[in-house]
Amino acid sequence: MFQKVLEYAGEYRKTTYLSMAVMLIGIVMNVLPFLFIYQLSRPLLLGESLELGYAAWRVAAIAVCGVLYAVLYVKGLSLSHRAAYNTLKNLRASLQGKLERQPLGVIQEKGVGALKKMFIDDIDSIELLLAHALPEGLANLAVPAFVFLAMFFVDWKLALLSLCALPLGLVAMMAMYRAGTSKMGAYYASAQKMNNTIVEYINGMEVVKVFNRDGESYQRFEQDVRGYRDFTLAWYKVCWPWMALYNSILPCVALFTLPIGAYLVLVGYSTLPDFALVLCMSFGVGAPLLRALGFMSTLPQAPECFALFTRLHGVHFIIPENATFATSICAALCSGKK
Numbered sequence: 001m002f003q004k005v006l007e008y009a010g011e012y013r014k015t016t017y018l019s020m021a022v023m024l025i026g027i028v029m030n031v032l033p034f035l036f037i038y039q040l041s042r043p044l045l046l047g048e049s050l051e052l053g054y055a056a057w058r059v060a061a062i063a064v065c066g067v068l069y070a071v072l073y074v075k076g077l078s079l080s081h082r083a084a085y086n087t088l089k090n091l092r093a094s095l096q097g098k099l100e101r102q103p104l105g106v107i108q109e110k111g112v113g114a115l116k117k118m119f120i121d122d123i124d125s126i127e128l129l130l131a132h133a134l135p136e137g138l139a140n141l142a143v144p145a146f147v148f149l150a151m152f153f154v155d156w157k158l159a160l161l162s163l164c165a166l167p168l169g170l171v172a173m174m175a176m177y178r179a180g181t182s183k184m185g186a187y188y189a190s191a192q193k194m195n196n197t198i199v200e201y202i203n204g205m206e207v208v209k210v211f212n213r214d215g216e217s218y219q220r221f222e223q224d225v226r227g228y229r230d231f232t233l234a235w236y237k238v239c240w241p242w243m244a245l246y247n248s249i250l251p252c253v254a255l256f257t258l259p260i261g262a263y264l265v266l267v268g269y270s271t272l273p274d275f276a277l278v279l280c281m282s283f284g285v286g287a288p289l290l291r292a293l294g295f296m297s298t299l300p301q302a303p304e305c306f307a308l309f310t311r312l313h314g315v316h317f318i319i320p321e322n323a324t325f326a327t328s329i330c331a332a333l334c335s336g337k338k
Contacts, residue, residue, distance in 0.1 A: 008090040012083040016135065019079035023139035026072030027288055031143055033062040034284035038277050045272050076135060084130035088123050095119065116195060133295035140292035144285035151278055155270050158278040161257040166289075169250035173293060176242035183235050190228045197224040250293060251286035254279055 009016060036058040043050050095118070151159035201221045249255070257278060264270040 015083040023076035029069040031284040034280040038280040137295040140288040164256040172246035194228040253282040
């Protein structure tokens with residue numbers, strides 16, 4: 001799917017990759033302060049004194065990491081948005097070129113509202129995938145993966161405890177996606193019907209007023225809008241409990257590490273410095289992990305959008321070589337005779 005999206009990026013594909021790299025460095029800068037916090041607490045945990053120079057360098061490093069994180073993250077977002085909007089421009093231009101070659105019957109069958117939704121709403125929905133889910137999601141996922149790997153080198157028992165919260169959050173997330181994906185097709189059909197009705201209502205308003213049929217026309221308009229509203233709210237009501245559950249569990253990487261890890265330290269299976277280090281790592285990866293997995297909500301929408309684009313691109317339409325200025329209908333007739 002990502003490869004299909006990047007086909008329209010053109011020269012801005014490198015900008016997308018650059019934004020990923022910049023954001024990755026920015027996320028690292030956001031996690032490093034927790035390592036410096038551990039270095040500040042380690043001498044105290046071992047009963048040693050904390051020198052002023054030692055502490056000052058760590059505090060300064062935390063401040064520098066905070067500034068670098070803000071600068072690099074904003075720069076990465078700037079690059080990703082530049083690449084995303086140029087990719088959307090190329091996608092719209094490609095669809096426009098294909099639409100100009102469609103027979104009139106195909107355009108009428110789809111409806112003006114559906115085409116408007118495709119060119120504006122559906123393509124705009126891909127912006128979240130290109131500008132955030134792809135660069136931000138991968139960067140926020142790569143750093144926690146590396147940190148979890150480092151935990152196993154510190155203490156494999158505490159590392160396993162840190163991973164225990166992830167399956168619970170992922171189960172809640174998959175339950176939400178299963179409920180949402182099953183209704184995705186009906187959601188797009190409802191939105192398409194509402195858009196077509198709105199466009200037809202506005203375009204035919206003058207005729208409706210002349211023949212005094214505004215009550216009947218408005219009734220259909222109101223029915224489709226209310227139907228879309230009711231369907232969307234029903235969909236959200238199914239997803240909201242699961243969304244609240246995984247948003248509560250996923251950031252709490254130390255959910256099992258803190259109580260059970262403390263017990264392991266008390267009985268001598270783990271050391272206090274290792275326990276403190278793993279806790280600091282856990283606090284550092286919670287937010288990036290939630291942000292990365294939060295972008296997964298855009299993934300069920302993308303295949304449906306590209307299915308619509310594929311159906312439009314899938315209408316094979318041939319313009320004869322000698323019909324440079326022929327209209328679509330004339331070209332269709334000529335190609336049919338061949």
